[in-house]
Amino acid sequence: MNYTDAQWVGIAFIFLGMILALAWAARAYIPGLASLFIPSSVIAGFVVLLIGPQVLGALGGGQGLIPQQVLDTWRVLPGLMINVVFAAVMLGKTLPSLKEIWGQSAPHFILGSVLSFGQFALGALAVVGILTPFFGLTDKAGSIIELAFAGGHGTIAGMGPLLTEAGAAEVVDLGLGLATISMATGVIGGTLLVKYALRHQGISIARQNPISDAEALHITAIAGVADQDDKPVPEMTHPACRR
Numbered sequence: 001m002n003y004t005d006a007q008w009v010g011i012a013f014i015f016l017g018m019i020l021a022l023a024w025a026a027r028a029y030i031p032g033l034a035s036l037f038i039p040s041s042v043i044a045g046f047v048v049l050l051i052g053p054q055v056l057g058a059l060g061g062g063q064g065l066i067p068q069q070v071l072d073t074w075r076v077l078p079g080l081m082i083n084v085v086f087a088a089v090m091l092g093k094t095l096p097s098l099k100e101i102w103g104q105s106a107p108h109f110i111l112g113s114v115l116s117f118g119q120f121a122l123g124a125l126a127v128v129g130i131l132t133p134f135f136g137l138t139d140k141a142g143s144i145i146e147l148a149f150a151g152g153h154g155t156i157a158g159m160g161p162l163l164t165e166a167g168a169a170e171v172v173d174l175g176l177g178l179a180t181i182s183m184a185t186g187v188i189g190g191t192l193l194v195k196y197a198l199r200h201q202g203i204s205i206a207r208q209n210p211i212s213d214a215e216a217l218h219i220t221a222i223a224g225v226a227d228q229d230d231k232p233v234p235e236m237t238h239p240a241c242r243r
Helices: 005-029 039-050 051-062 068-088 098-135 138-152 153-165 170-198 218-222
Strands: none
Touching: 005 039, 005 068, 005 170, 039 051, 039 170, 068 153, 098 138, 138 153, 153 170
16 A cells, blocks of 8 residues: 555554444443443454454464554554643643642552552562563563553553663563553452442441432443443442431
8 A cells, every 4th residue: 555654644543543433332332341441442452452463463364454554653652642641631720739739649649659669579579580580581571560550551651662772672562461451450350349349238338428410320321321231320328328
C-alpha cells in the first residue's frame, strides 16, 4: 500500500477507533463484562492481541489483520499521549493548601509508599535470586513490578525511553503485560469482593450514609443495556448504613 507516513498515522487512529468501538459493543452486550467493570480499552487490547501478529499472525504466518505500519505507529503513541494525560490532570482545578492536601492524602500516601517499596523489594529479590541467575534477565527489571502494579501502563510508557536507553528495551513489553494483568486482576477481584460484601450482612460496612440515587445507578443502566447475568444492585440494609 502506497501511503505517506501522515496517512498511515491517520489509518492507525482509524484502526484504534474501530477496535475501541468493537470493544465497547462487546462490553455492553456480552453478559458479565460490564458487571465486572472491565475497561473497554483492556478488551480492545485483547482484540488486538487476537487479530494481530501475536495470535492470528502466528497461526497464519503473517501480520494478522493489522498492517505493520499501523503497529509501528501504535508503538510510539503511549510515550507521547501520556504527556497529554499528565499535563491535563490539574487543568481547571484550584490547588488547596499544603495542610489540606496532607490531611486528605496522608493515609493514601503512606499506604502507597508501603506498597511501592514492598514491590521494589519483591522485584529486586526476584531478579537477584531467580531472574538474572537462571534466565539472564537484566537487573533493570528489578523495578518492573512497582512500575507495572503501582504505576500502570502510563508509568511504563513514560519510563520506556529511560529503560531503552539503559539497554533494557525488552523490559518495557514485560511491564506493559504486567500492567494489564494488574489492572484486570485488580478490577475483577475488587469488584467480586465488593459484591460479596454487599450481599452478606455479616460483613461490616464502614460508610454511615445510605447510597445516593447517582451511586445506586448500575453501570448497565447508564449504557441502557440490560445485564442478564447481574442482579440489581441491592439496597444497603445493614444497620451501619441506617445510622
